[in-house]
Amino acid sequence: MKQLFKGFALGAALLSAQPALAADRELLNTSYDIARELFAAYNVEFQKHWQEKTGETVNIRQSHAGSSRQAQAIIQGLKADVATFNQVTDIDILHERGRLIPENWAERLPNNSSPYYSTMAFLVRKDNPKNIQNWDDLVRDDVALVMPNPKTSGNGRYTYLAALGYAQDAFGDDEAKIDQFLADFLGRVRVFDSGGRGATTTFVERGIGDVLLTFES
Template sequence: MKQLFKGFALGAALLSAQPALAADRELLNTSYDIARELFAAYNVEFGKHWQEKTGETLEVKQSHAGSSRQAQAIIQGLRADVATFNQVTDIDILHARGGLIPENWAERLPNNSSPYYSTMAFLVRKDNPKNIQNWDDLVREDVALVMPNPKTSGNGRYTYLAALGYAQDEFGDDQASIDEFLSAFLGQVRVFDSGGRGATTTFIERGIGDALLTFESEVLNLADRFEDGEYLVITPSVSFLAEFPVTWIDDYVKQNDTEALAKEYLTHLYSEDSQRLLAGFNYRVHNETVKQENKDRFRDLKLKSIDDIAGGWEKAMADHFASGGKLDQLQRRR
């Protein structure tokens, strides 16, 4: 029995020995996988801002995993104050299945509650040997592509929808030509990885493929990380508007008594300094000043939203990604 208490005391001592627990306020942010560095930086900035404003010290706790899994955890009782996701559908589910937020959540903050956004771009190898400039270069017989699987990853879905958006602009109402283009495009994909990071590894570490198709933020990060010109970022003429939606979770902020704090945490993402920080992580932002500062980094292109391309997420999922949907039909055709 003595040992039991000793063990218990030791564990309790180690748990309580964390200096971080000394903060006046706490906030839990659930986020997607690759946003760790981003929010680690933002939390420091926001902590300062909050202390200036209220005098209270703040500790923001972070939880990171795939955003669908995070949504599921929140519905099952993970008492997060805010959700910062990379897929609109995963926040919708918090309303539809969890009843934790109101249906009009997207209208509560500017720009569809999406403080930053990105788009789908290409990463090609040194000197761009296959001369890839736009979507129509990707369907050439000699080009091998690497992208995440649209069946399992939001990232892959965005790329598929971006290609569809391009084809719609190119062929107008000619559905047969659109289908043919998409089928040829999918035919050139050498590896469908299950997620974004996996696709990056396939392209960089295993050296497979001529072009990697993923978020612009990710390809810019990669191009920055390697020596000059080792990899080049290609921005197509048309691409998909990938929103990064955020929301506070009404039921939980009431329980946790963090409503004002959670709202400020998200609103502050729209401030000029925060927008500059976000741009530093290679996300596109709405603030005009920051936009001007980064206009070389983020090339102009035509961005199409999910409503433009497929008439909303619900319709897109049913028409394109459901079992037996357009994606399955096009892949079977090959």
């Protein structure tokens, strides 16, 4: 649980690797929604690398939504070439329910197919007027939270697990206190958006909440 507090592994699984029928190649990268800006920058570098390596030009299209929602879209027929999700369960299900990737997908790429880790972050209002410093500040009566919905977002699940990890460290084996902390924590959430991008929009543009919880720093 402490490891979940520190960060998360982003799983990457190649869904198909069909040979190009022409000089140019097109790929659809189906990813979780907060990674949009990351790939907008990374794709340019990959396109240069691919052309230098193969002589081919490649056009990369992006599809972004909550990680679990994207996995369901692929199972239901979305023709993805690459999936970059933020939790292994959303990749495992591509094998379990669709046989779209091999069971040993994590062994196909370096670092167990986890190209990077990120950490939990609290985004607060300018000058941090409510002096938010740690998880225990998030359950105060005067604090309102915004986070993605754990039912639809890997971001939301990791946020919940990170809160659980904090409670276990703070309260040890006292299950009653752990349960109360989690109940108070979820009770302070003003909006559960379907994904990290929606949660960021709610906090930044709509001005709702005192703290945005996200795993992208």
